[in-house]
Amino acid sequence: MIELLKRIKAxxxxxxxxxxxxxxxxxxxFEGFGYMVPSTEEPGAMVFELRGLPEAWRNIYRDEGLSKSDPFPQYVARHRHPIQLIDVWKSGTLTPAEREFVGRAREGGITDGFLIPTFGSHQQMGIFxxxxxxxxxxxxxxxxDELQAIMQAAHTQLDRINQQGVFPRLAPREVEILHWIAHGKTNSEIASILNIGLPTVSTYIQRLFAKLEVNDRSAAAVKGVKFGIISV
Structure with a gap:
């Protein structure tokens, strides 16, 4: 595996x-795989690459916009650890639209497999x-564990190749605060949640506003979702 990781990095x-x-x-x-990252143009949407999957399914997924009802990316984003597709299929929390998507996927020849999240240097999540x-x-x-290590290395390199200079670099604490801003928390509530001082919260918010090039909390939340820095 070490040799493969070196080849990926190069x-x-x-x-x-x-x-x-x-x-x-x-x-x-594994004959097929997909790679998905949040769209920078349409908040909540995913940009995807599908390889080795049935051609009919690839065409339907792309042309009919099924990516918008695909429950898999959000499911793995919420859990933030590898999961098996069958666990999503059997989930009792899927909406009718999501259940319809799963049915069409299985009819289209999609078999069981794994969903594995990865995280880039710009906090950009990728899902394999x-x-x-x-x-x-x-x-x-x-x-x-080995598959995730390989995918993490690949996502980091893809992030470096494709996204260098596009996504703002936020510190981990800034990402946490942006997350709570997106969930409607006040500065006082954020200070209490993170057990830090109110002036410290204000300082972090000023910094992340500058990095995101925004002037208010709503714009910061929208841009955070757009860039895949946070999910809501």
């Missing part, structure tokens, strides 16, 4: 890196989906 462009990942995943028994397994034993023998 990969100079997006297509070559995704091709490399696809070849590795196929060796592990692995599926189209060559046999049930693939899921049983899969080393999730």
């Amino acid at each position: 990969c100079p462009d997006r297509d070559s890196l995704l091709d490399m990942l696809g070849a590795h995943f196929r060796e592990q028994g 989906a692995l599926g189209q397994v060559t046999g049930p034993e693939v899921l049983q023998r899969a080393d999730i």
Whole structure:
């Protein structure tokens, strides 16, 4: 795995890196994979790359805008750890639209697999989906920790290749405060939640406003979601 991580870090462009990942995943028994990141143009939407999945499903997903009702990205974003697709399918919390999406996905030939979250240097979340397994034993023998390490390295490199200079760099505490701003908390409430002083909260807010190039809390929250820095 160390050699693969080195190759990922040295990969100079997006297509070559995704091709490399696809070849590795196929060796592990996963014929298809997807890579999704939040859209910078449409808050709440995802930009996606689908490889090795049934062509009919790829066309439907893209042309009919099914990505908007895809429950998988938000599900894994909430849990922030690897999950198995079957666990989402069996979830009792899906909306009717999400259940319809799952039904169409299964009819379209999508099989069980894994969803694995990754986090970039600009707090940009990326989600990898692995599926189209060559046999049930693939899921049983899969080393999730190793897969996540590979995907994290790939996302970091993709973030470096594609997003350098686009996303503002927020400190971890600034991200926390932005999260609570987006949830409507006042400065006093944020200070209490994070157990820090009110002046400290004000200082952090001034800094993140400057980094996001906004002048108010609503604009900061919108931009945070748009850039994938936070999710609500």
